[in-house]
Amino acid sequence: MMTSAPSGTHNFKVVLLGEGCVGKTSLLLRYIEDKFNDKHLTTLQATFLNKKLNINGKRINLSIWDTAGQEKFHALGPIYYRNSNGAILVYDITDEDSFVKVKNWVKELKKMLGSDIVLIIAGNKIDLEHERTVPLEEAESYSTMVGAKHYYTSAKLNQGVEELFLDLTREMVDRFEQNSQADVSRTSRVLVVDDETPVQTSCCSGNRST
Amino acid sequence: MEGAYDEIISDNPFFRDLKNEYTNLFQHCITQSWIICVPRVGILNTRVFTVEDFCAHILVPSDELPETHYSTLTEKQVTVTNKVITLEVTKGLPLQSHILFEETFYTEDFIKYKVWCIESALEPSTTTSDNVVTKDCLLSINDCIDLLWTQAAGRHVLDQIEQNVQIFLKKHSCLPIAISTLREAISELYTLCLQTTLQNRRLREKSKASKHILDNIKLAVESYMQHLLFESLFKTICTSCAYEDSHLNKKIRNMSDIQLRDLDIKKELYHAVPKAKQILSKIDTYSSVLEKILCLKQALNAINKNDNSYNVVLLTADDLLPVFVFLLIKSGLPNWYSQLTYMKEFRFSCVGKGDSDESAFLITTLEAVIEHIQSGALAGPPDPESHYYYDSNLTEENLQSNTQRRSSLTESISTSETNSREETLEYVFELIKANHTEQVQAILEKNQKHLKSIQQNEKSILKFALEESLNNNNDDDDDDDDDSTESEIYQKLCHPLCNCKKCWCKISKNLLKTSPTVTSRDSHGLTPLHVACIHGKAAIVEILLDMGADVNATDLNESIPLHYAASRGHQNALLLLLHSGADINKPNIDKNTPLHLAVNNGHMNCVKALIYFAEHSRKRIIVNCTNESGNTPLHLAAKWGYEGIARLLIENGAEPSRLNKHNKTAFDCAHNLKILQVLKSCTPNLYEYIHITSSDIKTLSCKSDNLEYLKLEKLSVKNSDYVNNPTKTIENLKRIERILQAISYGDVKLACFYLNINYDTFNENTNTVKESLCHPLCECQYCKRKSQSHVSDFDINFSDTNGFTALHYAARFGLEELCKILIHNKADVNCTNRKGQTPLHLAAIYNKTKVISLLLDNGANINAIDVAGNTPLHNASDMGNIGATKELIKYNPDISLLNASERSALDVAKKKVHLTIIDLIEKYSSKL
Structure with a gap:
């Protein structure tokens, strides 16, 4: 699952989940190709894309898996999202149903993967702000409640996309390092103290200076 | 993809020098978001880079076309198409270099800049080292062999792997069926192969120098090993996946006439399907996981290919899945589940890279497709016998549209009374599909009556016409009005409102075409009966x-x-x-x-x-x-x-x-x-x-020397009515077959059930045996009998053609409980089979001590002799069954009896040198 090659490269798997037509694929293409509904795409498939990142000397290899949004493929979800380090749950701010779907996904992911997975909820199509039907406060309070970050994005106007992926990646790195630290401390200290709870460092305060 | 080039850019000397020695230039690049090109490690000979070297590798996007056109800081024009950088040079051919990968860097202040790792330097003058360029991607088993051969400069590495595999196969002549153990065993072999490979000095050094080469060597070793193992390994995987495969096949076979449009596949992708199908159905010809995954990838790429009109079709997961479902159904391969298991479980070289790379994605896609087919989410009826097939067919998604369709259907049903023209054959088919029994019957019956009356009328008209033609030979009536259109018919009538018999007949005939009867057919020749089926x-x-x-x-x-x-x-x-x-x-x-x-x-x-x-x-x-x-x-x-x-x-x-x-x-x-x-x-x-008919039995009984004849005669004495009723004989033969089979499985309950014996009364259990028919409407003999009263019409002593009764089998398999039940139900303890063996003989041969004592307690003849003159004691001594011998001796057998070869039981034991038995019999005889 979370693996790091000897060279220190992190391999992370990220799944994009959400109902059909909320713009999952557009978000992905905007991030990888920086294009929207463009005729001149170099990749012709948007189901699996790779991105190499280097944040402060930490190499991260993101594998981003797009999933089918149609309801008839819903049952295939677990096959796609198992072993993933992060999930981006996309909804359309003009479509209340798509937000309900996101809630369902969150429930399912929490049940299947526990808290190992980093969740990001993305309200897409903010270029259509005037048609908004999903209340801003509701979406944000829900996200905080389930421990997910909330982002507003527009693949069309290129808003929030880069930030979303960058933040997700940083959080996955933090989570990974925390876990491996916790592993180390658990194995080394298990004989000395057994009731010490692992220190909860806040999500994005990973030491940037190193 | 596996084997794609990768290196750590920050360790690349070119990049390091730029960052550390030319900080200002580097910072400027970052702030201007210029792209830095870094030639792959080892490609440049020079140890010291000049500022010109760096400037030649920094790309500034042009103002008009920032995506494809750049200029370097040395003022040279560069274009980028399809991941290839082309540098225009004044003399000679343009210089080209592949972009191996792109890495996006973020500084501490989260300022982004891009680095491209490129295959060769962007300077025409630079002397590039003649470092042997290894293949970046391994694409076939031949590439793998090639790599191991050339990198190790000889085929001894290959030989060693081959030897390891041979030893492995010799050691495991029969591979474990359980996937997890199989995987472990193969994984061990892989580690061994890799170890022996890396003992090669050349390979060891090369892989130390570059992680990329190490990865490729791992992959090559794995693929070559799989290639050698394939025959035995894949058969074993197929065996362990046999159940899943057969279920998947059933699902696939039942969907085999599915069409592209049934799966909501984008029209733009139609043209690519045949090619993709051709590629994918070759997947079973590849032996290594690597090649199988590449086959999936090629199929994916084939779907992706532009059609002739160069319309770009962006393939999303929603488009991809149905196409793959279609390809899988049409591929005609019988072992998709095994293929998946092979790819999923036997990829060893990727360990450490995580299971998130493209190969993992392709395998996951295949898994999802198989799961989707398995789940029955596609149109296939979940239960063909269900009365609500029409309803159960609906998914939540199209529920709404279907209820609409349904309501429109009922609407048209209500209007159908008034408008008979609506009752087309298609409509009747629709009704059949929806299981509207009464309506179908009503319409068809009405039309049939109609048809009959027309036919009667026709006859009378014929008579009438005949009379007429006798009167005047004027015959203007042709029979070609069958294919005339409605308006023509009306023109042919005496008068639009004419009601004469002739005219009425013409109109009726026309009506008949649209009114379906039980015999009418649609354009495919389907009758209502076809559709109902x-x-x-x-x-x-x-x-x-x-x-x-x-x-x-x-x-x-x-x-x-x-x-x-x-x-x-x-x-x-x-x-x-x-x-x-x-x-x-x-x-x-x-x-x-x-x-x-x-x-x-x-x-x-x-x-x-x-x-x-x-x-x-x-x-x-x-x-x-x-x-x-x-x-x-x-x-x-x-x-x-x-x-x-x-x-x-x-x-x-x-x-x-x-x-x-x-x-x-x-x-x-x-x-x-x-x-x-x-x-x-x-x-x-x-x-x-099954195919014995009464005549067969007669011919059988002619051969008097035939043992079977004797048996049949015996049967006829016992149950004379059976011979008169050959069907019953056959039925009973079949039944005894089933009983004996149940006994051989050790299933006492089932045997009792077949024997019409209530098992539970013996078990002192008040629960009655739950009897179920194959199917409520099933009319097979078996069910008929079950639904009849439970009076036993079956003789417990009935035997199969070899003369084995149920008790023989129960004794043979040592089912003490069943023996008790049978004996209780008056089974003959001394019945003989064709070899003259009693159940006691069989119990002695198979050493079933408890059964022996049970039989003997219930009056079995301890000195019964079979055709070869053997008593049960002979058999027990012959087989060396100590327990059986002990048990038999308790019941005072006659040890002086000789068999057909003039041997006593003791002689038999001596001949076979069963010392304990000799001892037992001798002790017993001395007691006498």
């Missing part, structure tokens, strides 16, 4: 048959309704058709009989129904008939891995050694050891009995 509406089938529908009507594919009932697995409809005299061996246009279709689609219930009906009605079903490609039903059962069906077919006389048109036997078609075992182990034992 397709949808498995047994009730409607019954009505149609009552109304005189032609049970052997053929459509354009020369299929009769029985074909459809068999291929869709509708057992009720099938039985109704068979009872109405459908031709059980009718071939359709592909020479497939109903049995072929039922087998192909894995409908065990229909195969059973066809065979049992044939037995019961003594019609001959040709079990070994061939279709257009020379396949017998057994070929199909073997190919798709239907074990139960294969067993049933062989028991009913199917011959596995028949050749099809590709010169393949059923053995060759079998993809796993399980089905092969079924083919080999099953013997057509039931076959003889």
